[in-house]
Amino acid sequence: MGGATYRDAGVDIDAGEELVKRIKPAVRNTFGPEVAADLGLFGGAFRLDTSGMKDPILISSTDGVGTKTAAALWAGRHDNIGRDLVNHCVNDIFTCGAKPLFFLDYFATSHLEVDTASAVINGLANGCADLGVALVGGETAEMPAVYHEGSYDLAGTIVGVVDRDKMITGEKIREGDLLVGLPSSGLHTNGYTLARKVLIEMAGLKPTDTLPGLDGDVADALLKPHICYRPAVSRWLDRSLPVRGMAHITGGGIVGNTKRIMPDGLSFEIDWDAWERPAIFRHIQELGQVPEEDMRRTFNLGIGWVMVMQPGRAKELIMHAMNLGIDTVRIGKVVAG
Numbered sequence: 001m002g003g004a005t006y007r008d009a010g011v012d013i014d015a016g017e018e019l020v021k022r023i024k025p026a027v028r029n030t031f032g033p034e035v036a037a038d039l040g041l042f043g044g045a046f047r048l049d050t051s052g053m054k055d056p057i058l059i060s061s062t063d064g065v066g067t068k069t070a071a072a073l074w075a076g077r078h079d080n081i082g083r084d085l086v087n088h089c090v091n092d093i094f095t096c097g098a099k100p101l102f103f104l105d106y107f108a109t110s111h112l113e114v115d116t117a118s119a120v121i122n123g124l125a126n127g128c129a130d131l132g133v134a135l136v137g138g139e140t141a142e143m144p145a146v147y148h149e150g151s152y153d154l155a156g157t158i159v160g161v162v163d164r165d166k167m168i169t170g171e172k173i174r175e176g177d178l179l180v181g182l183p184s185s186g187l188h189t190n191g192y193t194l195a196r197k198v199l200i201e202m203a204g205l206k207p208t209d210t211l212p213g214l215d216g217d218v219a220d221a222l223l224k225p226h227i228c229y230r231p232a233v234s235r236w237l238d239r240s241l242p243v244r245g246m247a248h249i250t251g252g253g254i255v256g257n258t259k260r261i262m263p264d265g266l267s268f269e270i271d272w273d274a275w276e277r278p279a280i281f282r283h284i285q286e287l288g289q290v291p292e293e294d295m296r297r298t299f300n301l302g303i304g305w306v307m308v309m310q311p312g313r314a315k316e317l318i319m320h321a322m323n324l325g326i327d328t329v330r331i332g333k334v335v336a337g
Contacts (some may be wrong), residue, residue: 001071007296009080009144010110010111010142010145011142011144012111012112012142015112016140016142017143018114019114019117019118019140019331020039020083020268021122022118022122023118023125024039024164026121026122026125026126027039027121027125027135029125030128030129030133030145031134032134033047034048034049034102034134035047035134036208043137043249044102044104044134044136045136046101046102046134046136048161053161053163054164054165055163055164056162056163056164057098057161057162057167058159058161059093059096059097059098059160060093060157060159061089061092061093061157061158061159062089062153062156062157062158063088063089063092063156064085064153064156065084065088065154065155065189066189066190066192066251067192067193067196068084068150068192068222068223069081069153069154070192070196071192071195071196071222071223072218072223073076073150073152074200074207074219075219075222075223075307077219077223078119078123079122079123080123080223080225081120081154082105082120082121082122082123082124082125082126082231083126083127083225083226084188084189084225084226085102085105085124085127085154085155085189086127086128086131086156086158086169086228087131087225087226087227087228088188088189089128089156089157089158089325090133090160091228091248091305092248092250093158093228094160094161094229094233094234094246094248095247095248096162096166096167097159097162097166097168097246098104098161098162098167099160099161099162100132100133100158100159100160100230101133101159101160101161102133102134102158102159103124103128103133103134103135103136103156103157103158103159104135104136104137104138104156105121105124105137105139105154105155106138106139106155106156106309107120107138107139107141107152107153107154108140108141108142108146108152108153109140109141109142109143109147109149109151109153110141110143110144110146110147110149110151111144111149111150111151112142115330116152117140117152120152120154121138121156124154124156128200131228131230131231132313133158136302146215149289152258159164166237168243168244168245168246169236169245169261169309170244170245170261171263172244172245172262173244173262173263173334174244175266175333175334175335175336176311176333176334177274177308177309177333177334178308178309178310178311178330178333178334179268179270179306179307179326179332179333180314180317180318180328180329180331181254181274181275181303181304181305181306181307181329181331182229182232182304182305182306182327182328183275183301183302183304183327183329183335184249184278184302184303184305185220185224185225185226185227185304186278186280187224187251187280187299187300188226188227188249188250188300188304190299190300191251191298191299191300192222192250194288194290194294195280195284195297195330195334196285197288198284198287198288198290199218199233199284199287202214202287203287205218206218207219210242211279211280212243213283214278214283218289221279221280222280226304227304227305229248229305232296232324232326233246233305233307235324236317236321238302240311242313242317243307243308243309244309244310245261245262245307245308246305246306246307246308247260247261247305247308248291248304248307248331249300249303249304250300252297253297253299253300253301253304254300254301254303254331255270255296255297256292256297257306258306258308261308262334265337266335266337267334267335267336267337268332268335270331270332271331271332272296273329274329274330274331274332275303275331276302277301279292281295281302284299284334286322302330304332306331312332314330327329
């Protein structure tokens with residue numbers, strides 16, 4: 001009678017090796033000349049080019065996609081989850097004006113399903129390639145005693161750089177400045193625990209069900225990719241327009257994230273009627289009878305990015321955005337408080 005094996009205990013090393021084989025081409029496609037070593041080392045190697053910078057500052061962030069993974073499992077669609085993570089993390093460091101350099105991912109699961117994992121990580125690598133970010137390393141963990149059967153979690157760390165004199169911190173925000181919002185594609189990567197409770201558990205909806213006002217079925221609405229705002233917004237910053245602060249609207253909603261960049265003694269007012277909320281939020285609120293305060297604290301409600309700017313030049317920024325084909329909306333102003 002044979003003894004116990006690692007596979008018997010729930011960890012399949014062969015599956016891990018097969019996953020690495022499948023994702024290598026997509027990962028290598030993210031490499032530029034700055035990547036100083038191939039896959040397989042115990043650490044990623046990146047050559048930092050600071051030429052043209054007076055005082056380079058590294059900006060980093062770690063985040064995940066939360067229970068959007070559960071929505072992906074419910075729908076059986078995993079291609080965009082990795083891209084969601086990359087876009088989310090790039091947005092986080094771009095609030096400071098940072099250029100993303102390299103990314104590391106962490107994929108953890110109960111038992112490794114190679115097809116699912118490769119779809120997630122290939123999507124992540126493609127997201128990195130589209131944004132010029134090197135995927136220099138990652139980790140895959142199989143932990144049957146920690147995760148529910150069939151579930152997985154995804155997290156990542158990004159590192160970027162910005163010259164100190166171009167760093168955006170919010171410290172220059174003043175009373176009377178305007179808040180300009182950019183639309184979200186939907187939930188992005190936050191609020192899925194509440195959304196799933198209402199739409200799937202309470203309403204009993206299936207992935208292919210439809211609701212009025214949705215562009216596609218319910219799964220399409222829940223799994224729309226998280227928008228990366230850097231490609232559009234960086235074109236404004238290149239024109240030296242007067243942006244005094246930027247906020248990425250994630251968990252905590254518009255108020256919870258915008259207040260993070262406000263100097264002491266200042267607050268802001270939001271005109272909640274200034275834009276039309278995407279239909280998915282209306283359905284969540286109505287089907288679940290969710291209080292308005294909870295909606296505002298949980299979801300982005302259709303605004304994924306907030307910029308704070310001088311009122312005298314806000315019109316110039318908005319007109320420039322229109323010329324670039326970028327939707328913007330004035331959503332509020334900075335006040336004393």
